[in-house]
Amino acid sequence: MMTQTSNSSATQPKTPLLKVRDVHTTFNIKQKGTYFWQKPATLKAVNGVSFEIFAGETLGVVGESGCGKSTLARTIVGLIEANSGSILFNEEELVGASKKTMRMKRKDIQMIFQDPLASLNPRMTVGDIIAEPLRTYYPKMKKSEVQSEVREIMKKVGLLPNQINRYPHEFSGGQCQRIGIARALILKPKIIICDEPVSALDVSIQAQVINLLQDIQEEMGLALIFIAHDLSVIKHIADRVLVMYLGNAVELGVNKAVYGKPTHPYTQALMSAVPLPDPIAERNKTIQLLEGDLPSPINPPSGCAFRTRCPLADEECAQIKPILEGNINHRVACLKNKVEEAS
Secondary structure, X not given: OOOOOXXXXXXXXXXXXXXXXXXEEEEEXXXXXXXXXXXXXXXXXXXXXXXXXXXXXXXXXXOOOOOOHHHHHHHHHOOOOOOEEEEEEOOEEOOOOOHHHHHHHOOOEEEEOOOOOOOOOOOOOHHHHHHHXXXXXXXXXXXXXXXXHHHHHHHHOOOOHHHOOOOHHHOOHXXXXXXXXXXXXXXXXXEEEEEOOOOOOOHHHHHHHHHHHHHHHHHHOOEEEEEOOOHHHHHHHOOEEEEEEOOEEEEEEEHHHHHHOOOOXXXXXXXXXXXXXXXXXXXXXXXXXXXXXXXXXXXXXOOOOOHHHOOOOOHHHHHOOOOOEEEOOEEEXXXXXXXXXXX
């Protein structure tokens, strides 16, 4: 059974570990049917997202497929280059940083991927997979020391040290994800970005992996950015929640505020679809269905990105792009629904 976080911001340090400010990430896409001399279209995958995360905190990131969650994660870790904006890690700028700087910072910012088996090299043993970061960053480290570190981290994530010479195909999906977690932890990072790490696993295994991440976070003081579609999972693990839609941040706040009083129409629709444990309440609740499909990020709507599916939208929403406004615990990007500035 998953354990719930305290969701308290009272113990947060004053200086954020990671500070993301107005980050834009775009791709040039050559559309089908266009001539070779025509300019490619611009796909706006991340469109001005801002947030902060503190040491020991978990930020949950939710939204539909195609809303930019994974692109945001890869932009932060440096796998994709941001077009503009600022990403400060320990007050050091990562956007536009040299390859040498990014290589050193990547020790402190690690990532766990969605598909546990596909993220592991099938030709390498588990021991070699987990040890690879150590050999990359500490090439002079003795082989015996590397083996000792690998066996220790394997025990920490719930793997048997005698499995060190096995290959990924010999493990279950949950075990493969534990290998991925061990690989991310071996360098003792300060922040781990989890890109839907449990979506490919059975429900019972999901709970085990989430509890493992929470135990390791408490022990090592890690910050987690946890991306998921399952709002129930995010509710249990996240201290704060960032809701994304079409590359934009539409709501950001502490767990209790976002789940207790969702304010943006998109967040309200997402929350209405979350199953309730009480069968009577589940039967009597009203699900807010979203009309239409997610617009193309190549040609997004003017003004508010959600306006084409929003029941509250009017002409003003087509002219003005809303920004996150509210208080320190809860901010919403909506022209119609507001959060009080003083909590």
